[in-house]
Amino acid sequence: MSDIANIKLSNAQIAWRAAQDIEDGSYVNLGIGFPEMVARYQVAGRKAIYHTENGILDFGPAPAPGQEDWDLINAGKKAVTLNPGAAFFHHADSFAMVRGGHLDVAILGAFEVAENGDLANWSVGKDGVPAVGGAMDLVHGAKRVAVITDHVTKTGAPKLVERCSLPLTGVGCVTRVYTSLAVVDIEGGRFVLREKLAAISLGDLQAVTGATLNLDGPVADLIVPEL
């Protein structure tokens, strides 16, 4: 199993793979941190409009250093820019967009994802300062909730599990997981393997996954460019 560290996708590559599934004309919310990277790999020729909880639709990449306007930030409090056609709105309208089902896709990070679609990504338990932000809202509302994550934790424990052990962000909300090794759908309370790296066997992939990987048709190779 020591191979995994060598063959696994980088975060950039996971983000790239997730970006391929964002269709033209989509309204998208990217969770703070790692998921923000998905925007870098927007497919050429497709227009995605990014929403940020703090009240902007159609923001663009970070400005040049020194050009930051700290009233123009995303949910991660990073400075952003505006695209033509952007709009500002207040927080209740912003979460009306989220909760009301107006986003096509939300892409979030995860501590754990369970085969029933449960997601844990906000709290590692009782210690320290808890913080939830907009994650619990985002998992209910976007038409498609996807997760991008390393396939295992830093200590090698599975992040795809039968049932989450950490406090839940949402119940039965995730429909697709892009990991460093595979693309896995969640259907009918089961993980269904759609793509995996050619360099890993099904057996080895199952060995680092905490719940059964079901097959439903052929498993494609997960092919991602060098980034």
Next chain:
Amino acid sequence: MSDIANIKLSNAQIAWRAAQDIEDGSYVNLGIGFPEMVARYQVAGRKAIYHTENGILDFGPAPAPGQEDWDLINAGKKAVTLNPGAAFFHHADSFAMVRGGHLDVAILGAFEVAENGDLANWSVGKDGVPAVGGAMDLVHGAKRVAVITDHVTKTGAPKLVERCSLPLTGVGCVTRVYTSLAVVDIEGGRFVLREKLAAISLGDLQAVTGATLNLDGPVADLIVPEL
């Protein structure tokens, strides 16, 4: 009792009396029809800001004939104008103002007002086409809900009653009634007479009122200019 028709206040005079109680800096909603007349008698030197349910704050009087803009109307669908400092907003925000308690006073018409503060002003019963508009919202929200009305119906029946017989607009919502003969407060489930026309005796006033008029201190003369 046949005197009443001769001594009673005109609608304009009732409206004038109600206008005297609107304090400087008040946010006011006037029901459609007769209550709209209150704005004409705004006390000089006091600024009242009028709200209309269809999304304008601080509108002014009707434009000159021929100058109407039918996108600039009040809840009664009459053309209005704007004062400096006006604002437009959508219907949910408009009723957030109403329901959220942000109006200082709403002045409405009535079919019946009961001594417990119940108001009936939207439906005369089962026949015809029912229509409620914003009345049921206005009676819950404005800090003060006042009624202006003739003291009796066209057939001479009392409009101030022990219990409403017509379908209610709101329960226990009215706090003051300006009639063609008197000013009556509603306190603790009782009518309390505050002012009456000097030309009518207490006994005659009670005779055209459908519930007990209580006294709580002196009753002032209801004095209104010729209009």
Next chain:
Amino acid sequence: MDKTWDCPAAAVADIPDGASVMIGGFGGSGAPIELIHALIDRGPRDLTVINNNAGNGRIGIAAMIDAGMVRKIICSFPKSKDPRAFTAAYLAGRIELELVPQGTLAERIRAGGAGIPAFYTPTSFGTELAAGKPTAEFDGRGYVQERWLKADYALVKAETADRHGNLVYRKAGRNFGPLMCMAAAATVVQATRIVEPGAIDPEHVVTPGLFVDRVVAVPDARQEEDLNIEGAVYA
């Protein structure tokens, strides 16, 4: 990401029999007359119409009713200067009426758009319009539980739209428009002017484009009240 459609007829062409259709406007202000008339031209039946009113004169929603397209109206005030279309249909039992207090109607539509399935309001508590609805007491006061309201389509009139669907309205023509844009599965907007993205100041956008599916330019849009004053008749 260009939401513009060629003409009103195309923009409403897929509205089927039995659809629920929110229609913006308060009286004539904000009434999307050209979209409504394009819909009458097609003539789907059995529609549920959600509007503050129920038509005035012989155009717009009144003409929809006269054409026999409307099975049910959800509104707060089905009266107008010339209410003959609704009144006749209602008294003849040809149209169903769900009467909703105006603020509750607005809030139910917003709730539909905002993913709030139910809320409590003091409005209508203790009245016959609350009959059969759950009630609850909060802090000693009685409230009525109201449900969200959604629709298959919304027809809305804006002043300016950009190609991404960002909208601004004209004066009190705004009224229910921004709410209905949120609450319909497919929102169709007629705008007097369609501009390029970026032409509307992001600070001034009233309805962000995410709530809008189709935008059609109607540069010569007529005001319903003006048409009624002229005695216009849909034909």
Next chain:
Amino acid sequence: MDKTWDCPAAAVADIPDGASVMIGGFGGSGAPIELIHALIDRGPRDLTVINNNAGNGRIGIAAMIDAGMVRKIICSFPKSKDPRAFTAAYLAGRIELELVPQGTLAERIRAGGAGIPAFYTPTSFGTELAAGKPTAEFDGRGYVQERWLKADYALVKAETADRHGNLVYRKAGRNFGPLMCMAAAATVVQATRIVEPGAIDPEHVVTPGLFVDRVVAVPDARQEEDLNIEGAVYA
């Protein structure tokens, strides 16, 4: 009808011990730093603060916490680049935390302003943040009942205000401001610019003046993030 006050100190002078205070801002954007610092100058105690966050660095809400003024914080995300003030107080048990999902926080505040005592949301259903809250099923899906949130005061930063309290904001500094203006018994706004009524286009007003009680000009208002980059410390 002139809502302007002379200075931040006067505008917050009556905020007593034990008050609940909504404070606008998302991170540094929209944070009314000058009002907050005027409030620290006075130093009321036992405050309940409602904000999306819980302070950053050694200014603003963080400085309120450091000054020992805050008994409880209601927020969604009490973490920041430099969260030492809240973290220390929280871990030492000197401050109470009510953690609320961000969209629920926004909607509870709006509900407080809109006279909606309770509503149902899917957010947090089945999680520990829903513990103890009523739940209900609508159309086969589970929802949590959330209550409105009101406050005694709101401190909000706007870009331009007129003397009647009509407001426009600056970019994403808008965030919770319009909601908090609605939900507080007394709303205090610092504006970079105060203009005469009529100078803001009625179509562009974001917060109508009816929601605003006091307006104070802070023409040289600083941005919280800029101050933190400079290493500013409240003193």
